[in-house]
Amino acid sequence: MTPAGEDPSGFPLPSGGRDLPGATAAALDHAEAVDRRIHAFLHLDREGATTTARRLAQQPPAARGPLFGLPVAVKDNIAVRGLPSTSGSAVLGNYRAPYDATVVERLRRAGAVILGTTNLDEFGMGSATTSGFRGPTRNPADPERIVGGSSGGPAAAVASGAVPVALGTDTGGSVRLPAAHTGIFGIRPTYGRVSRFGITAYASSFDQVGCLAAHPGDIGRVLSVISGADPRDATSADREVPDFAAAATRPTFPGTVVACSDEDVAILDSPSRTAFHRVLRRFEAGGSTIRRFRLPEAVTTISAYYVLACAEASSNLARFDGMRYGSRAEGDGTLAAAIRASRTAGFGDEVRLRILLGTTVLSQGYRDAVYAAATAARKAIRDRLLGHFDRGEFLLIPIARTAPRHLSDPVEAGQDYDGDRFTILASLAGLPALAIPAGERDGLPFGVELMAPPWQEAALLSAGAALAA
Amino acid sequence: MGHRVADGIKSDEFFRIAALASVAPPEGETRTRNLLAARKVLGTYTSRVVETARTEPEAQPGGSSGEGAACPLRPDEPQGGFPDGKAFELAPERGERFVQVPRVLGGGS
Numbered sequence: 001m002t003p004a005g006e007d008p009s010g011f012p013l014p015s016g017g018r019d020l021p022g023a024t025a026a027a028l029d030h031a032e033a034v035d036r037r038i039h040a041f042l043h044l045d046r047e048g049a050t051t052t053a054r055r056l057a058q059q060p061p062a063a064r065g066p067l068f069g070l071p072v073a074v075k076d077n078i079a080v081r082g083l084p085s086t087s088g089s090a091v092l093g094n095y096r097a098p099y100d101a102t103v104v105e106r107l108r109r110a111g112a113v114i115l116g117t118t119n120l121d122e123f124g125m126g127s128a129t130t131s132g133f134r135g136p137t138r139n140p141a142d143p144e145r146i147v148g149g150s151s152g153g154p155a156a157a158v159a160s161g162a163v164p165v166a167l168g169t170d171t172g173g174s175v176r177l178p179a180a181h182t183g184i185f186g187i188r189p190t191y192g193r194v195s196r197f198g199i200t201a202y203a204s205s206f207d208q209v210g211c212l213a214a215h216p217g218d219i220g221r222v223l224s225v226i227s228g229a230d231p232r233d234a235t236s237a238d239r240e241v242p243d244f245a246a247a248a249t250r251p252t253f254p255g256t257v258v259a260c261s262d263e264d265v266a267i268l269d270s271p272s273r274t275a276f277h278r279v280l281r282r283f284e285a286g287g288s289t290i291r292r293f294r295l296p297e298a299v300t301t302i303s304a305y306y307v308l309a310c311a312e313a314s315s316n317l318a319r320f321d322g323m324r325y326g327s328r329a330e331g332d333g334t335l336a337a338a339i340r341a342s343r344t345a346g347f348g349d350e351v352r353l354r355i356l357l358g359t360t361v362l363s364q365g366y367r368d369a370v371y372a373a374a375t376a377a378r379k380a381i382r383d384r385l386l387g388h389f390d391r392g393e394f395l396l397i398p399i400a401r402t403a404p405r406h407l408s409d410p411v412e413a414g415q416d417y418d419g420d421r422f423t424i425l426a427s428l429a430g431l432p433a434l435a436i437p438a439g440e441r442d443g444l445p446f447g448v449e450l451m452a453p454p455w456q457e458a459a460l461l462s463a464g465a466a467l468a469a
Numbered sequence: 470m471g472h473r474v475a476d477g478i479k480s481d482e483f484f485r486i487a488a489l490a491s492v493a494p495p496e497g498e499t500r501t502r503n504l505l506a507a508r509k510v511l512g513t514y515t516s517r518v519v520e521t522a523r524t525e526p527e528a529q530p531g532g533s534s535g536e537g538a539a540c541p542l543r544p545d546e547p548q549g550g551f552p553d554g555k556a557f558e559l560a561p562e563r564g565e566r567f568v569q570v571p572r573v574l575g576g577g578s
Contacts, residue, residue, distance in 0.1 A: 303518035314490060321491070336491075344493040352492045359490040360483065374518045 020069045024053035024113055027071045031115055031162035038138040038147075040156035042076045043084050044116040052113045065111030067225060070218075072107055073157040073166040076117040077124055078209070079198035080104050083114075087200045088122045088132030088150075091326040091346025101198020102233065103167060103209050103226040110225040115163055118153025122348045123317065124171055124202045126150050127416040128405075129178065131350050136407060140182060141445055145404040148178035151212065155182045158212050165213045165222050171203050172305055173399070173423025175210035179435035180399040180447025185219050185464060186212040190454045191430035192237035194223075195230030201316040203309035204235075206427045216465045220244035223457065239455060247458035251466035253286030254459070257450075258389045259396040264295045267421070269402045271441040276398050279438045279448050279467070283396070286466060293388045295397070296381050298421045304381060305424040306417060307361050307374035313351075314358025320346065382429040386453070394463060395451040397422045399435055403444045426451050434460040436467050 028046050035041050049071070056069060074080055077087040079097035081104075086092045104114065121131045129152025130136040139147040140160040147156045151168030155178030158166050168175040170188040179186025187210050194209045201207060209226065211219045224245055229238040257280075265276055280290055295301075322328035322342025323335075329345045331337025347355070361370045389395055399422055405411075426433035426449070433451045440446055448467075452460045487494050 297517075299517045307518060318491075340488075340491045340493065343491050347492060349495045352495060355490050355492055356483070356487055356494065359486050363486055363489075370518065377518050 020057045021050065021053045023069065024049055024071065024115075027113075027163070028115060031073075031157070034140075034160040034162050037143055038140055038156045038160055039135060040118050040137055040153045040160065040162060041073065041116045042086065042088075042119050042132075042134055042153065045080075045083055045114060048082065049113050049115050052108075056111055056113070059111075065109060067107065067221060068111035070112045070165065070221075071115045071163045072112045072222070073115055073118045073154055073163045074104060075120055075151055075154050075166070075168045077120060077169055077200040077202075078104060078117075078167055079200075080114055080117060083117055085117070085200070086133070087124070088120045088134070089320075089346065089348065089351065090133040091320045091322075091343070092200075093133065093327055093346075095325065097198075099198065102195035102230045104198065106226050107167075107222070112222075112225075118151075118157050118166060120153055120168075121150035121174075122351050123200065123313070124150040124169055124174055124207075125313070125350050125354055127173070127177055127419055128411075129153060129156075130407065131348055133348065138407070139404055142404075144408070145406055145444075146181070148181035148400070148404055150174040150178075151186075151210070152178045154212050155179055155184060155186065158182070158184050158214055164215070165211060165218045167222075167226075168210050168212055169199060169202075170208050170210045170427070171206045172309060172420050172427045175212060176399055176423050176426075176433060176435035176447075176449055177419075179212050180437075180449075181404040181445060183437045183440075183445030183447070184212055184214050184435075185216050185437065185468070186210060186435040187219050187223065187457065187460070188426055188433045189223065189227065189457055190237075190432045192235055193227050193239075193432070193455070193457065195226075195228075195233040195236045197230055197232040197236075201312075203312040204316060205312060206305075206309060216248040216461045216468070217245055220246070220248035220458075220461050242458045244458055244461055248461040248465050250462050251469050252459075252462040253283060253288045253466045254392065254394050254463050255287075255289060256291060256389075256393040257283050257288045257396050258291045258293050258393055260398075261292045261294045265398065267298075267401055268398055272398065272400070272402060272446065275439060275441040275446040276448065279396070282438075282467060293395075295422075295425065296384055298418070300377055301381055301424055301428060302417055302421060304374045304377040305420065305428055306357070307370055308378060310354045310358035311362050311371055311374075312358070314355045314362065317347075317351070317355055322346070378428050381425070385425060385429045385431065385451070389453065391453055391456075392459070394460070397425070397449050397451070399423060399447050399449050403442060422449065430454065432457045432460055434464045436464045438467065 079085050079101040081097055081100045085095055085097040119129055119132050119137045121129055126149045128146040129149035137147045137152040137156050139145040140156055151174045154166030154168040157163050159182035175186040175188050188208055191208055196207055211222045213219045227241040230236040265273055320326040321339045326346055329341040331341040431451050433449050435447045435449055438446050438448045450460055450463055
């Protein structure tokens, strides 16, 4: 039973309820305590959160916003004015954001309290949250295991109960994978649904801001607030924003679920395959008709994604040169040497690799053959996916092939690239996708992904609420 | 001339590209790991993506990141390039609506 004046997350509603400064202080204490075990946060903003809570508490009830008092964590590649904004990279180790990202501005206006910024893979390039310069985040379900990435900090902050909602970014699956590994919901909205102004760009044609939460209603509340056109981001779409929170309170099994084929599922380990088939039966029991389809070939989708993402990264990260942005290292006294030294010292191995790959595929002799080909392949992949389902139907796929690996496990080159096989589909096609917790596999969280036609996030949340009920 | 990193790419060319990208390739074991990853992406993956593009006659280069998408760049985003004067530019005639691509980097000193 939820006490009057609180939402299921235990935080005050605009109608009143608990003492907000007290609730915020308790949330900060709890976040600090759990963070010693999992390292979800890069910066807890005790002073800023306390000040905000006190200010909000003075508001008359009629003036309170829809997120009044809601504690939120924000991935460290999203600008929060006055806070460190490192993107998990040493090259931005001393950088503080001079302004709020549009999504943060909208959260504040709606009454949210930003508790702090959270960990990630360096510049969002990774699937484990192990490559950030401040060390890895641990999985709350098993601290010896990875949490998934790159939004592992936000996912761990939610899954550990430190915050009810967190903002992440999703380029190739960075919200959905850690959501699946921690047993929570995570949404990647349609490309253009949410402004990217104030997000440190990695691969601009893929990057999207997403939400992670334990309850679909919390995702809906936050998504309704942060969505909508933004004159400062030309890719944001001027479309009506539905009441996503209301949609999440109407659990509805879809009429038709188009699930990937058994050949596609065959690459999952046995417990994950079993868990996936359990989800199919759950949809059938809820009244959904199941249709199967074969995913585009993995090597093609992974190729197209990494060629394009690395190309965009090589361009986007050119600004971190120790002159305009970033920490500076001295070279032999020349400008070029100083830039080279700064970038070499500031970027981690995975980031350097992707810059090298991106520069290569954009180089003379490769650009037309490889980069343009990947762009064409992307279009074909999107067309094929959209050809598989109509309005009101959903695509169902797994998210991870296995349980999250142990932090101590050796990782082979490219191993994590193959692991992106499922999540990159929505990224390539610009489609909305929702990670839904779907029980366990061998005692660890298991999640599946539903994809919908563009702009159908509300229907996704209704379907997700039905599956998780 | 260097050993082959991937189809058509030799290590000396790869490291020349590294110089253009203003990053030093990692050293030691990490360098080996990176070269292996590079071989995988640039070899297997790129050849496959090229093949796909050739066998998909309906596929045209162009943005495909969702309706309403136009350009990733913030209006006030600082524009720039490498210090050697190679600028970035969009190439809309090639359908590159989303990416700032470096002017052709290879082939020169």
